[in-house]
Amino acid sequence: MKTSITMNSLLRSTGSMIVLILFWIILATNYPDVLLPSPIVVVSVLFKLLGNPVFWSAFFITILSFLIGILLSLLLGSILGIAAGLSNKLKDFIKPLITLAQSIPPVSWMLFTVLWFGEQGGAQIFIIFVTLVPIFFFNVMKGILQTPQELLEIAQCFRVSRKKVIRDIYFPQLSPYLHSALLIAVGMGWKTIVMSELIVGHGGIGQQLSQARVFFDTPTVFAWTIILALVGLAMEFFLQRLLKQSI
Amino acid sequence: MLILENLSFSRNQKEIFKQFQLQIAPQTVTCILGSSGIGKTTLLRLIAKFISPDSGLISSPTGSLGYVFQEPRLLPSLTVFENIAWVSETVDVERINQLLKIAGLYHNKAHYPHQLSGGMKQRVSLIRAMVNQPALLLMDEPFQSLDVRLKKEMLQLVHTLWLDYQPTVLLVTHDLHEALFLGQRILIFGNSPTQILGDFTKQSSAFHPNDCLKMKELLSES
Numbered sequence: 128m129k130t131s132i133t134m135n136s137l138l139r140s141t142g143s144m145i146v147l148i149l150f151w152i153i154l155a156t157n158y159p160d161v162l163l164p165s166p167i168v169v170v171s172v173l174f175k176l177l178g179n180p181v182f183w184s185a186f187f188i189t190i191l192s193f194l195i196g197i198l199l200s201l202l203l204g205s206i207l208g209i210a211a212g213l214s215n216k217l218k219d220f221i222k223p224l225i226t227l228a229q230s231i232p233p234v235s236w237m238l239f240t241v242l243w244f245g246e247q248g249g250a251q252i253f254i255i256f257v258t259l260v261p262i263f264f265f266n267v268m269k270g271i272l273q274t275p276q277e278l279l280e281i282a283q284c285f286r287v288s289r290k291k292v293i294r295d296i297y298f299p300q301l302s303p304y305l306h307s308a309l310l311i312a313v314g315m316g317w318k319t320i321v322m323s324e325l326i327v328g329h330g331g332i333g334q335q336l337s338q339a340r341v342f343f344d345t346p347t348v349f350a351w352t353i354i355l356a357l358v359g360l361a362m363e364f365f366l367q368r369l370l371k372q373s374i
Numbered sequence: 375m376l377i378l379e380n381l382s383f384s385r386n387q388k389e390i391f392k393q394f395q396l397q398i399a400p401q402t403v404t405c406i407l408g409s410s411g412i413g414k415t416t417l418l419r420l421i422a423k424f425i426s427p428d429s430g431l432i433s434s435p436t437g438s439l440g441y442v443f444q445e446p447r448l449l450p451s452l453t454v455f456e457n458i459a460w461v462s463e464t465v466d467v468e469r470i471n472q473l474l475k476i477a478g479l480y481h482n483k484a485h486y487p488h489q490l491s492g493g494m495k496q497r498v499s500l501i502r503a504m505v506n507q508p509a510l511l512l513m514d515e516p517f518q519s520l521d522v523r524l525k526k527e528m529l530q531l532v533h534t535l536w537l538d539y540q541p542t543v544l545l546v547t548h549d550l551h552e553a554l555f556l557g558q559r560i561l562i563f564g565n566s567p568t569q570i571l572g573d574f575t576k577q578s579s580a581f582h583p584n585d586c587l588k589m590k591e592l593l594s595e596s
Contacts, residue, residue, distance in 0.1 A: 277447050284422050284441045285461035285506070295460065299451045 173350040196255025204263025212271020229261035270304030381430035392567035405553035408563030437509030446495035493524035
């Protein structure tokens with residue numbers, strides 16, 4: 128019964144994708160490639176890209192900046208979130224700064240970083256970092272603030288070591304909050320890094336997209352877009368599986 | 375000796391204790407009875423230093439403290455054994471196993487809290503409170519959510535464990551029968567700010583019948 132429900136759902140999802148591709152094929156016959164290339168043209172460009180070393184170099188630059196940005200924001204966001212969760216005084220001090228950073232749109236940060244960092248790299252990582260730090264900060268702080276007081280009282284009463292309290296009370300408590308923060312951050316971070324590369328430049332998929340756009344090479348823009356979407360989906364899929372296993 | 379001297383404590387502008395005095399002899403079981411909201415739990419929380427008094431002095435016996443709360447408060451991610459070992463200063467596997475056997479939980483030691491019944495969880499919480507052989511054991515209505523049969527079993531278990539090394543026990547309860555069974559001294563709290571309305575001590579093996587009558591009278595009044 129469960130298998131047939133899953134199969135039906137899979138068939139419906141595949142059906143919607145087929146309808147979309149058919150619609151795209153029909154629409155593309157009415158327009159030149161520069162406006163709307165057909166899926167066949169896009170797929171052939173995509174395979175050409177995969178065989179080009181420039182593709183892999185751009186791909187790894189983006190992935191590397193993305194990973195460094197995520198890790199740095201996870202680290203600082205979590206540290207600040209823990210500090211703010213444990214101390215009201217620190218919360219009063221840190222929260223307005225993070226709220227301010229969060230309220231500035233990533234595109235503004237992109238323009239600032241062009242001025243501050245130039246095009247010599249580091250800007251993309253900084254943009255990811257300031258965009259994602261608030262996500263980790265608020266989630267971790269919420270997790271700490273919602274730690275069951277009754278368990279902390281047990282620890283206090285029995286004079287349980289700080290190490291045990293962190294490992295057995297705070298860590299299991301924080302885990303779901305960190306998981307959801309990571310999922311949001313990966314989705315948002317992946318889109319932000321490409322956007323920042325597109326605006327700031329200095330290599331990466333974003334810059335490849337920008338070049339293709341400048342040369343009106345729409346099939347290449349489509350091919351990169353498909354790659355970006357697939358990588359984004361794959362990252363979320365594997366992260367979700369990884370997090371499920373860790374529970 | 376547990377000594378409370380000139381203890382004052384207010385909450386939401388309501389005076390709960392004012393210049394409150396109490397002395398508890400070591401290695402005795404003292405039961406506190408009184409109506410809800412009179413300050414029984416607050417007194418235990420003050421002694422455990424979860425909250426600070428506005429003024430006054432609390433002098434507790436040296437050594438570790440044990441606390442059995444109204445609810446078991448077990449860590450959901452740890453097994454029965456791990457929950458007990460978690461509060462142990464040095465994990466004495468033999469002692470934990472021995473306590474688990476006394477409580478009839480030895481075969482459940484690898485179970486997680488969600489796999490236990492309410493009574494079992496409360497027994498784990500009791501063993502956890504006693505694993506370090508605390509000089510002072512605070513118990514806050516630990517049997518209130520249990521049915522009559524489980525309550526009887528728990529009372530017997532507390533008595534058995536107490537005989538092990540005889541810690542100073544302060545038990546807050548609503549149930550006079552519990553107090554009569556376990557207590558060597560029974561205090562009845564009343565009024566506002568809280569005062570000790572009755573202070574009764576067990577004579578040899580039981581409380582004097584007149585004292586029992588007086589206790590019932592005070593409890594119905596408070």
